[in-house]
Amino acid sequence: MHPLYLKKNTKSFEQSFQMQHARVPHTYDTWHCHQELELNAIIKGTGTRFIGDHVGAFSDGDMVLVGSNLPHVWKNDKEYYQGQDTLYAELMNFFFLEDFAGKELFQLPELQPIQNLLQRASQGIRIYGKTSETIQRKMKKIFRLTAGERVITLMQILNIIAHSDEVELLASPGFINSYQANNTSRINKVYDFIMNNFLEEITLEQVAEVASMNVTAFCRYFKRVTKKSFVQFLNEIRIGYACKLLLDEKLTVSQICYESGFNNLSNFNKHFKAATKHTPQHYKLQHQSSVGNKGLS
Missing domain, CATH: 2.60.120.10 (Jelly Rolls)
Incomplete structure (x- = not known):
């Protein structure tokens, strides 16, 4: 859909x-x-x-x-x-x-x-x-x-x-350009599947099946359309969701790692820092500090 x-x-x-x-x-x-x-x-x-x-x-x-x-x-x-x-x-x-x-x-x-x-x-x-x-x-x-x-x-x-x-x-220029140029049933099915399932484990086989392609053909197709690999795109969506969870003081970084779809803490830390230039813990502390300063103003 x-x-x-x-x-x-x-x-x-x-x-x-x-x-x-x-x-x-x-x-x-x-x-x-x-x-x-x-x-x-x-x-x-x-x-x-x-x-x-x-x-x-x-x-x-x-x-x-x-x-x-x-x-x-x-x-x-x-x-x-x-x-x-x-x-x-x-x-x-x-x-x-x-x-x-x-x-x-x-x-x-x-x-x-x-x-x-x-x-x-x-x-x-x-x-x-x-x-x-x-x-x-x-x-x-x-x-x-x-x-x-x-x-x-x-x-x-x-x-x-x-x-x-x-x-x-908000949305990346790469997404907009590819979406406008490739606004087809196939890529829409893929985007919809990702948005509805990114918190769960998604395999290349699953998403390739959604696109009615074999894995090799799907990887080439997705990279051509989005200018990103499927794994890179999926990780960026998960990191964006993790940033939202990090605003919750009650959740630990470890909990957020698994809540946002990652299954390995070190892998989560690596991708998070690559995307935001901060470690998850620093991002969390930075937010808490800014909220505290607002409360004192």
Whole structure:
């Protein structure tokens, strides 16, 4: 099964973009994509986000601009699926096409930064800091505005992001280029299998079978499409998930090694340092230190 393609009615006689403010037991947790760009703001909730080949933790205040047809999913922590009444996810989403304000508007020289932003969103853009706080306030107010005021406010939001330094590109250029050039049933099946099973042991034989290829042919195919070996790609996904687990003070590095899909601690340490330039323990201590400093400020 490839990423679910969702068709949204964002261009109608009544509206030029869609918006929603929802409070739900957990986020929509199916790997999917859609033609519209999506501005996603997590008001309340914790878990793991997958944007292309990016894996990262999310928590209250998380904000991402997802580009057109970029596969993604936000998955809440497992506690959200255990029927606890005190746990819920609250989020706001805006969905809009690149030409929601007209095909010619963003061609104006004055609006070139917004046009560039929409192109960069093909990798997914995390927005943080004061910029995220400002935009979330505007997103909350937009539900009380008239239709015309909503369009103007969305333009203001995009302009703020376009001129902010508090942004981070998420998916790798290699993933985007290969995904756009090879958006076929075969590679989508492979990506979907990896995203749903990376915490378990995955053999080359298994993933080659998903792609309906023998192991040798699959290895060549995957390297050509992603510019990475299958093992390298899988390890990067697992390391991204491990970074999220390292934010949990209750888990030891050894526990995180096995929780994130590795079966050897020394191998985990080696791959983690290669990917992040830090040992897992240093990464964990660094995070705890930054949290402590915030608490003292």
